[in-house]
Amino acid sequence: MSIELIWAIILSFAIFAYVILDGFDLGIGINYPFIKSKWERDLAMNSVAPIWDGNETWLILGGGGLFAAFPLAYSIVLPALYAPLTAMLIGLILRGVAFEFRWKNKQQKNIWDQAFIIGSYTASFFQGVALGAFIQGIPYADRAYSGMWWDWLSPFSILTGLAVVIGYGLLGSTWLIYKTENRTKRNMQRLARRFFITTLVMIIIVSLWTPYLHPEYFDKWFSFPRILYVLPVPLLVFIGSIMCFRSLYKNHDLQPFLWSIFLFLLSFIGLMISIFPNIVPPSLDIWQAAAPEKSLKFLLVGVVIFLPIIIGYTSFTYWIFRGKTQNNENYH
Amino acid sequence: MFDPLILARFQFAFVVSFHIIFPAFTIGLASYLAVLEGLWLWKKETRYLKLFNYWLKIFAIAFGMGVVSGIVMSYQFGTNWSVFSDKTGPILGPLMGYEVLSAFFLEAGFLGIMLFGMNKVGKKLHFFATLMVAFGTFFSAFWILSVNSWMHTPAGYSINDVGQFVPENWFEIIFNPSFPYRLIHMLMAAYLTTAFVIGGVGAWHLLKNKTNLCAKTMLSMAMWMASVVAPLQLVAGDMHGLNTMEYQPAKIAAMEGHYETHKGAPLILFGIPDDTNMSINSIIEIPKLGSLILKHDSEAEIKGLKDFPKDEIPKAEIIFWSFRIMVGIGMLMIVVGFWSLFLRFKNSLYTSSIFHKIILFMGPAGFIAVIAGWITTEVGRQPFTVYGLLKTVDSVSPIDAPAVGLSLIIFIITYFIVFGAGTIYIFRQFKIDPASDKGIPKKVGSLGVSMKFFDKA
Numbered sequence: 001m002s003i004e005l006i007w008a009i010i011l012s013f014a015i016f017a018y019v020i021l022d023g024f025d026l027g028i029g030i031n032y033p034f035i036k037s038k039w040e041r042d043l044a045m046n047s048v049a050p051i052w053d054g055n056e057t058w059l060i061l062g063g064g065g066l067f068a069a070f071p072l073a074y075s076i077v078l079p080a081l082y083a084p085l086t087a088m089l090i091g092l093i094l095r096g097v098a099f100e101f102r103w104k105n106k107q108q109k110n111i112w113d114q115a116f117i118i119g120s121y122t123a124s125f126f127q128g129v130a131l132g133a134f135i136q137g138i139p140y141a142d143r144a145y146s147g148m149w150w151d152w153l154s155p156f157s158i159l160t161g162l163a164v165v166i167g168y169g170l171l172g173s174t175w176l177i178y179k180t181e182n183r184t185k186r187n188m189q190r191l192a193r194r195f196f197i198t199t200l201v202m203i204i205i206v207s208l209w210t211p212y213l214h215p216e217y218f219d220k221w222f223s224f225p226r227i228l229y230v231l232p233v234p235l236l237v238f239i240g241s242i243m244c245f246r247s248l249y250k251n252h253d254l255q256p257f258l259w260s261i262f263l264f265l266l267s268f269i270g271l272m273i274s275i276f277p278n279i280v281p282p283s284l285d286i287w288q289a290a291a292p293e294k295s296l297k298f299l300l301v302g303v304v305i306f307l308p309i310i311i312g313y314t315s316f317t318y319w320i321f322r323g324k325t326q327n328n329e330n331y332h
Numbered sequence: 333m334f335d336p337l338i339l340a341r342f343q344f345a346f347v348v349s350f351h352i353i354f355p356a357f358t359i360g361l362a363s364y365l366a367v368l369e370g371l372w373l374w375k376k377e378t379r380y381l382k383l384f385n386y387w388l389k390i391f392a393i394a395f396g397m398g399v400v401s402g403i404v405m406s407y408q409f410g411t412n413w414s415v416f417s418d419k420t421g422p423i424l425g426p427l428m429g430y431e432v433l434s435a436f437f438l439e440a441g442f443l444g445i446m447l448f449g450m451n452k453v454g455k456k457l458h459f460f461a462t463l464m465v466a467f468g469t470f471f472s473a474f475w476i477l478s479v480n481s482w483m484h485t486p487a488g489y490s491i492n493d494v495g496q497f498v499p500e501n502w503f504e505i506i507f508n509p510s511f512p513y514r515l516i517h518m519l520m521a522a523y524l525t526t527a528f529v530i531g532g533v534g535a536w537h538l539l540k541n542k543t544n545l546c547a548k549t550m551l552s553m554a555m556w557m558a559s560v561v562a563p564l565q566l567v568a569g570d571m572h573g574l575n576t577m578e579y580q581p582a583k584i585a586a587m588e589g590h591y592e593t594h595k596g597a598p599l600i601l602f603g604i605p606d607d608t609n610m611s612i613n614s615i616i617e618i619p620k621l622g623s624l625i626l627k628h629d630s631e632a633e634i635k636g637l638k639d640f641p642k643d644e645i646p647k648a649e650i651i652f653w654s655f656r657i658m659v660g661i662g663m664l665m666i667v668v669g670f671w672s673l674f675l676r677f678k679n680s681l682y683t684s685s686i687f688h689k690i691i692l693f694m695g696p697a698g699f700i701a702v703i704a705g706w707i708t709t710e711v712g713r714q715p716f717t718v719y720g721l722l723k724t725v726d727s728v729s730p731i732d733a734p735a736v737g738l739s740l741i742i743f744i745i746t747y748f749i750v751f752g753a754g755t756i757y758i759f760r761q762f763k764i765d766p767a768s769d770k771g772i773p774k775k776v777g778s779l780g781v782s783m784k785f786f787d788k789a
Contacts, residue, residue, distance in 0.1 A: 050444030053399060057440045061432045063406050068429040071421020071496070078410025078417075079729040085411060086739040089404050090746050096400035097750050100393050104757040143418055143494065149735040291422040292492065294499045299426035306433035313441045320445060320452050 003297065004290040007069040008279065010303055014065055016268050018058035020171065020261055025052045027172020029095055029120020030165060032113065034191055039327065040184050041113065047179040047325040049099055054314055056092070068299050072143060073279045073289040079145040080138040081130045084152055088126040094119030121165060128164025132157030135274070136213055137282040156209060163202035167264065170195035174248075174257040179325045192256055193248050199260075200241055203267055207234070210274055214282050217274045230273055237266050337728050339736040340412040343743065345710075347404050349703055350747050354398030356702045359473055359519065360526025361391050362466040364553075365446075369462050373455065379546050379767075386546070386766040387530075390758055392447055397754045399440075404743070412736065416717050416727035423489055423497045423505055424479050431475035439468030470519075477518055481511035484709070484719050485579045497718070509579055513572035514709075520565045521705065524665060525698025527557035532695025533762050535688035546766040548682050551691065555681065559669035565662060570625070576712075577626050580719060582640045583712030586648035587655040588622055589614065590636040597622035597634035602656075605648040610638055612648075646714045654707040661701040668694060 025048040035041050048055075066074045078085065098116035105112055133152035140146050173192035177185055211218040221230055244259035277285045290296065365387055372380035406428070409417045445453060445461035453461070488504030489497045499505055534550030541547070577584045585591075589600045589612045599621035603614035620630040627634070637645050668690065675681040713719055717727045 050448040053396075053440040053443055054437065056399070056403070057432065057436045060403060060406050060436055061429075063410070064425070064428045064432045067406075067409065067417060067421050068425025071418050071425055074410050074421060074425075075414035075418035075729075078407065079414045079731050082411050082729075082731055082735050082739070085407055086742065089407060090742060092403060093400040093746055093750055096403075097396055097754060100396045101753060101757060104393075104760065144414060144730050146730070149732050291425060292496070292498045294502075295422040295426050298499065298502055299429045302426070302430050302433050306437070310433065310437045310441070314437070317441055317444050320449060 002287075003293060003300065004069075004286050006300065007065075007290065007296055008277075008286045010300075011062065011065045011069060012268075012272065014058055014061045016265070018055075018062050019268065020264060021055035021058055022052075023168045023264070024048070024171040024175040024257070025055055026095070026120050026124050027168040027170070027175065029116050029172070030124060030169035031172045031176065031188075031191060032117045032120070035187070040180075040187075043180060043184060043325055043327050044176055045099065045102070045116075046327060047176065050321050051317060052096075052099060054317065056096070065299075069291055069296055070279055070286065070289040071291055073284065075143070076138060076140045076145045076280050076284065077134065079149075080147060081133055081152055082149050084126040084130040084133065084157075088123050088130065091119045091122030091124075091126065095123060120168075124165045124168045125161040128161035129153075129157045131164065132160030135160070135210060135271070135281060138280050140280065140284065156213065159202075159209070160206060163199075163206055166195060166198045166202055167267075170199045170260050171257070171264070174260045177252075178254050178257050181324050189248055189256075193245075196241075196244060196248060196260075199263065203237065203263065206267075207270060210270075216282060220274055233266055233270050233273070237263065240266060334733045334737065336731055336733040336736050337725060339733055339740055340728050340731075341724065343412060343736060343740045344408055346740070346747075347401065347408060347743060349706070350751060351398070351401040351405055352702060352706060353699055354394050354401060355469070355473070356522050356525045356699060357529065358391060358395050358398050359469040359522035360524075361387060361394065362462075362469045363523070364526060364530065365391060366459075366462045366466040367553075369459050373459055379549055382546055383549060383766055386761075386764070388447065390761050393754055393758055393761075395439075395443065397751055401747070401751075411739075412729050412731070413717070413727050414729040416722065419496050419722060419727075420483075420718060421496070423482065423499050426499075427475055427479045427482070427506065431472055431479075435468045435470075435472035435475065438471065439465050442468070473519060473522070474515060477515045478506050478508070478511050481514045482508045483717060484508075484514075484713055485510040485575075486718050486721060497721075510572070510575050513568065513575045517565070517568045517572050517705075520561050520568055521698065521702050523557060523561055524565060525702055527554040527561070528665070528691075528694050528698045529696070530554040531558065531691045532693075533766075535691035535695075536762065537765060537767075538682060539685060539688050539692065540765075542683055544765065544767050550766070551688075552676075552681065555669065555672035555676075555691075558665055559673050562662065562665040562669045566666060569659075569662065573626065574628075576709075580712065581635050582637065582645045583651070583709075584626060585635060585637045585640070586646045586712060587651050587708060588626070588634070589648055589652045590622070590634055591638050591648070593633065593636040593639050594623070595633045596620045596631045597626075599625060603652075605652045607647055607649045612652075643715065644720075646712045650711045651708045654704040654711070657704040658701045658708060661697050661704070664694065664697065665701075 028044050028048055031044065032041065035044055063074075066077075094115045096119070098112040098119065102110050102112035102116065129152060132154070136154060136156055138145065138147065139151075170192060173188050173195050176188040177192060180188060211221050220226060240259055240262045244256060244263060247255035247259055275281055277287075279286045279289045365384060368380050368384040368387070371377070372384060442461040442464040445458065446465050449458055449461060482505060485508045486497070487508040488499065488501035490500050492498045530550050531554030534547045534552075534554060537544050537547035538551060573584070586605075588597075589603050589605045590597060591605075591610045591612060596619070598614075598617040598619045600612065600614045601616040601618065603612045603617070605612045623632040623634055624630045626632070637648060671687065672681060675684055675687055681687070715724050716722060717724050
């Protein structure tokens, strides 16, 4: 296996880890408008307060890793997604500070709850828009982005934006099923069922639309014998959906969350199938975009040393804060 | 004004200046918290625990703002400076990658335990978490200053056929010529910045009540830091200056206001630099002292800006001033540090109201000095991003002015609202008496219980 490929796998792992981990805590914000009581909102916030910062760090690893390993891709993709990424950053700022600020605001109507909601929706939506614009393809010439700054805007990217909001909503609500009990849990189950249905609809629409964006995508899914290799993905989506749906009607704690992650994993694999071996669709591949071998090797050493340690202490933190969240565990 | 290059430069300057405020404070504060918790575990005096809990809340706010403004930075390189990113990515990318792996995850991973884990983990493990957060801030400074220093004094690279900088020797890259000086200078600046904030808060509470034990402790610890580190900072700054003299003489000439080349150059204390006419109306100068400071030889020659290529010199009109602001504040800190030693000797450190008022006034001094110092070094690097090799004008993204301008406006509005609110919340916390339990809710599970937990343990 070439080192470029190893790096593509590491980056995919970082991005997927980000999508799941920040996905469920952005999902808390997606669910916030449907959680009415202050007590339940506090609970939802407390369920991610000790871990959200670590979750978001995967986004920096994704961005930083792209800069280090595939600097050409970084320098083409980021200008192309200038506007949606800026909007995402603003959203992340608004919701990030809300974790602290909402406890400082004593007013009845907490504006930082509003900031948390707006920030979460903005960040999620524009992550989805950026994803859609990326899948559509990004033109470049002379090692630089060659399109216009609004090229990202299209019906497809709007659709993927909505899909990510809804998908994160599912992750957030199933996380809250896991972290809460009694009436709150029942409320979250009701919300999760709605998010689940809409997520499924979105997965189907995006999956059917994507192959028609580029003939190359179409071939990757429907040419023979490839169709036989990729067929398990939709089949597993079908099975995963049934399992997820069932678990939402039983009184399971963790299963709905895990099955939601499974659906995300399949969607992510589907995306990889469409794009690989490109890193900037439709025509820049991972070997063309990769940094020189010395750069890739040097940082790979760091990944091999640090990533297991990071996974170790991150798991430890999750373990410390395991179980149902109680509303009396904050230091404010 | 509607040139995308100018807008992109302004945007970077804006977001990075806002960002540096928070690390400059949290690097020092994380260490301070570790010291407080360590002292508490060692001496078992409640004042240390009270102070720990007091500053922990402030740390949480400041750190959160540092994180969100930092994420913006990691995307600025790509969105606004894509050509720079393509060319320097093979060198700077891995260094930043190490920052994420060794620092950001460490801070974020243990911050949760530090803030919320008091009654979930043992006190030793909690102390360990605090230490890890402090180490994380240090590692972060290490890597990002290595990145920044490489842009000033590039080393250990070659250039490939598509124009990218390619690593040849990682040791030379990381420990490039200006890095050790910059790292030490910045870490001491962060410690001094934090010390003056802590001293300011302590002095404020002493002005209200001269017997406040927690306020005395804060002032005393802060003034020890000032009296030891402020003079050391002068030495470090001088060494950094000599290093800059060697690698970026044009920056020194601009900082000093030297347009003409002199043998036995004066030290211009005050003057009005004029970049258009390439002259300075110096008002106060000390003969020969410039050469003595910069070359440690009163007859040495200092090259003036006129003798550099015209398109390779920075704006003296900016960094002549920012440098003086930084040095002026540094000198004040030294004076205050020695004054505190004198008061300590006379047993009146906790009773001198005039001293407390000055310390309160100097609370934000460190932030101003840090920003002025960064303006000096960064504007002084212009017109290059990678000094001598890659010009700023050749680094910018192919993005239209409206996108850059619009995002700039949105950043400005968001930052002023969000970080304005954060500052208000931090000040509200400052207002609370650290010695009292006011503001510490007594209900089950919050700090009241954490403290009970600690007392029991």
